[in-house]
Amino acid sequence: xxxxxxxxxxxxxxxxxxxxxxxxxxxxxxxxxxxxxxxxxxxxxxxxxxxxxxxxxxxxxxxxxxxxxxxxxxxxxxxxxxxxxxxxxxxxxxxxxxxxxxxxxxxxxxxxxxxxxxxxxxxxxxxxxxxxxxxxxxxxxxxxxxxxxxxxxxxxxxxxxxxxxxxxxxxxxxxxxxxxxxxxxxxxxxxxxxxxxxx
Amino acid sequence: xxxxxxxxxxxxxxxxxxxxxxxxxxxxxxxxxxxxxxxxxxxxxxxxxxxxxxxxxxxxxxxxxxxxxxxxxxxxxxxxxxxxxxxxxxxxxxxxxxxxxxxxxxxxxxxxxxxxxxxxxxxxxxxxxxxxxxxxxxxxxxxxxxxxxxxxxxxxxxxxxxxxxxxxxxxxxxxxxxxxxxxxxxxxxxxxxxxxxxx
Numbered sequence: 001x002x003x004x005x006x007x008x009x010x011x012x013x014x015x016x017x018x019x020x021x022x023x024x025x026x027x028x029x030x031x032x033x034x035x036x037x038x039x040x041x042x043x044x045x046x047x048x049x050x051x052x053x054x055x056x057x058x059x060x061x062x063x064x065x066x067x068x069x070x071x072x073x074x075x076x077x078x079x080x081x082x083x084x085x086x087x088x089x090x091x092x093x094x095x096x097x098x099x100x101x102x103x104x105x106x107x108x109x110x111x112x113x114x115x116x117x118x119x120x121x122x123x124x125x126x127x128x129x130x131x132x133x134x135x136x137x138x139x140x141x142x143x144x145x146x147x148x149x150x151x152x153x154x155x156x157x158x159x160x161x162x163x164x165x166x167x168x169x170x171x172x173x174x175x176x177x178x179x180x181x182x183x184x185x186x187x188x189x190x191x192x193x194x195x196x197x198x199x
Numbered sequence: 200x201x202x203x204x205x206x207x208x209x210x211x212x213x214x215x216x217x218x219x220x221x222x223x224x225x226x227x228x229x230x231x232x233x234x235x236x237x238x239x240x241x242x243x244x245x246x247x248x249x250x251x252x253x254x255x256x257x258x259x260x261x262x263x264x265x266x267x268x269x270x271x272x273x274x275x276x277x278x279x280x281x282x283x284x285x286x287x288x289x290x291x292x293x294x295x296x297x298x299x300x301x302x303x304x305x306x307x308x309x310x311x312x313x314x315x316x317x318x319x320x321x322x323x324x325x326x327x328x329x330x331x332x333x334x335x336x337x338x339x340x341x342x343x344x345x346x347x348x349x350x351x352x353x354x355x356x357x358x359x360x361x362x363x364x365x366x367x368x369x370x371x372x373x374x375x376x377x378x379x380x381x382x383x384x385x386x387x388x389x390x391x392x393x394x395x396x397x398x
Contacts, residue, residue: 048337049295061284068290091267096248098298138247
């Protein structure tokens with residue numbers, strides 16, 4: 001398999017983390033998340049969204065969107081429940097991640113730590129900080145009396161939300177008032193086969 | 200079943216459309232998408248994201264995120280493929296919808312047609328128009344030689360993207376140069392059991 005990958009992208013890290021848990025081998029092509037020129041040429045035939053991660057399976061078929069890739073590989077494994085309601089809840093958290101979490105927390109982190117020009121985004125910063133903290137509030141409330149996001153078992157819902165939550169401080173998010181999230185991050189990082197984002 | 204619903208929300212319409220196709224009965228509670236006060240009280244225990252649609256199943260269990268709800272009801276029906284790769288592609292298009300399409304096309308439509316104060320969003324408008332047209336470009340390219348988004352069969356991927364694409368003109372998007380999208384919209388609207396957004 002071939003993974004069009006960015007080392008700093010949390011979306012790509014999700015895929016690398018699940019494939020590490022599952023012990024699956026793959027090769028990578030590095031794609032910049034700063035210089036986006038050439039993406040149409042590189043990814044146009046593989047992923048209409050022109051985003052990374054984009055994965056090419058051994059038989060040449062492409063697959064895109066980080067959470068769709070997680071689903072493809074986790075289905076049938078211990079990382080995705082068999083129960084229909086728990087599966088829907090897993091998707092609920094992954095759609096929450098792409099709609100309410102990533103566009104705020106990942107974007108704030110990118111602007112501040114990776115764009116090389118944080119000042120250009122200064123006027124849009126307060127909106128993503130507010131949105132990011134709202135997403136963290138929702139997670140904190142949910143995790144207060146739970147071990148993991150769905151069914152009290154580590155799953156791709158946790159992998160999906162771990163990716164950018166554990167580096168939220170790079171976007172200047174302060175997790176000190178989120179004890180349930182911090183304990184959950186520790187539990188996720190202690191799972192068998194865990195790899196760090198810079199592994 | 201009880202659907203926390205907004206008549207004008209495309210996200211809610213997705214659920215109503217699939218449930219109509221499947222012939223499933225439900226009751227609705229109307230929730231405003233303009234006045235968001237009281238959402239925490241109304242939805243806080245049901246949906247961490249405080250969004251509509253939120254569905255409460257007959258046994259009282261809640262489910263949220265439009266595309267997760269679609270998956271729950273479509274699985275096992277003709278509206279979701281059995282093949283693992285086609286299922287992952289279905290998710291790919293639904294994540295594309297929530298990340299690249301809805302935050303641009305639905306948001307532009309809301310600001311212009313439903314917010315009651317489009318002038319307040321004027322300075323953010325060009326960004327969502329650019330993003331919306333990029334999403335339409337991706338769909339047009341994909342649909343040019345295809346009947347439907349996944350596996351040449353009408354599925355929840357089509358339902359998901361039909362919802363806001365067919366009302367994109369309310370956000371001032373011009374589909375005249377998107378013939379493949381316009382033909383696909385017609386095919387979707389002619390499916391058995393189709394209901395309109397204002398049905």
